Amino acid sequence: MSRPLRIEYEGAWYHVMNRSTDRKLIFTKDEHRQLFLELLKECVLLYRIEIHAYCLMDNHYHLLIRTPYANLGRAMRHLNGVYTQLLKKEMVHFTEDVTKQY
Numbered sequence: 001m002s003r004p005l006r007i008e009y010e011g012a013w014y015h016v017m018n019r020s021t022d023r024k025l026i027f028t029k030d031e032h033r034q035l036f037l038e039l040l041k042e043c044v045l046l047y048r049i050e051i052h053a054y055c056l057m058d059n060h061y062h063l064l065i066r067t068p069y070a071n072l073g074r075a076m077r078h079l080n081g082v083y084t085q086l087l088k089k090e091m092v093h094f095t096e097d098v099t100k101q102y
Contacts (some may be wrong), residue, residue, distance in 0.1 A: 017063075018060060019059060027056055037056075040079060042082075
């Protein structure tokens, strides 16, 4: 079942929580957390959202966000999409390196 449509408006506050599929780990090392925070900074600059609090757990995260321009969906699509792409790219390189050893 899909989630209900999120209403977006200027100046709104959101508690955003995102969990991985099957509760798999999304932050397996400190470099992943740092990458996520860098992407979050990028979202602040690109979409002019305000991050007031965050909590990164191993398999999910929480954000307290204010959106002066009613653009939460675009900002989150960027954050989650780019982070996922970079993790998948890292996994491909890791798999290729392990395969080459054998």
